[in-house]
Amino acid sequence: MVDIIHRVGIKAPLAKVYAALSTIDGLAGWWTAQTGGHSKVGERIAFRFRTETGEEIGGFDMDVLELVTNEKVRWRVTSGPAEWIGTEIEFLLRRHDDYVIVMFAHRGWREAVEFMAHCSTKWATYLLSLRDFVETGEGRPAPRDLRIGDWH
């Protein structure tokens, strides 16, 4: 098993970063505008991606495994691309000086395939979208996300 890991620092109150990761409206502000479902432990969040012209191009369903206020969010992928099924996504938060440090992990990839490399780069851009969303109110959720190549 192999993991994607990232780390960003956000200049904002811890509660504001946690809200961006633990509420449907928050998630829609930086990852994908079309986020639905329920962000509660034992429930499911539905992330869907559309082109700018509205065509649905894919998505993920995540079971919410853990929500620890201002500390941790953890999901398991239950539907989406085959490589993602069964993987887990985790955000750990802590305050350090002026920053909220976000330790991100997307764990449990079976192999370090090319699609994982794409997702690793893409996650970095989404975490910077999270940072911008929390700090300025303006993220770049899909379909306004930063394109990084032929795979979007």
Next chain:
Amino acid sequence: MVDIIHRVGIKAPLAKVYAALSTIDGLAGWWTAQTGGHSKVGERIAFRFRTETGEEIGGFDMDVLELVTNEKVRWRVTSGPAEWIGTEIEFLLRRHDDYVIVMFAHRGWREAVEFMAHCSTKWATYLLSLRDFVETGEGRPAPRDLRIGDWH
């Protein structure tokens, strides 16, 4: 051992992407403005990082292990932060439709430490700097690099 992997697509001629990875001037255009040494197999490249006011804040020396024109660049880290020593950095290039696909790997980390997570995110931003440098002539090499948190 654990690896950082990334993937970006660049709309440019293959030779132009290869030049940005295999020449001192190219590397200075997207990673760090203060790049010296010699990009030849068996020789060493010196990457140094300064603040915007000119203070040196660190750097890496890399032995050049492989240079395959328009295909591959590989280095081994011989000095720098302890976690980097002995790790290898590899860029694989290939053309796919309108894009040059860059498969990046920073291999051989002993542990998935927090500094590795920071470097993973930071590499993503530098690879997008590489993309912008090659496509537009304007990258964001240090010290004009995109800050991602308290660790720069």
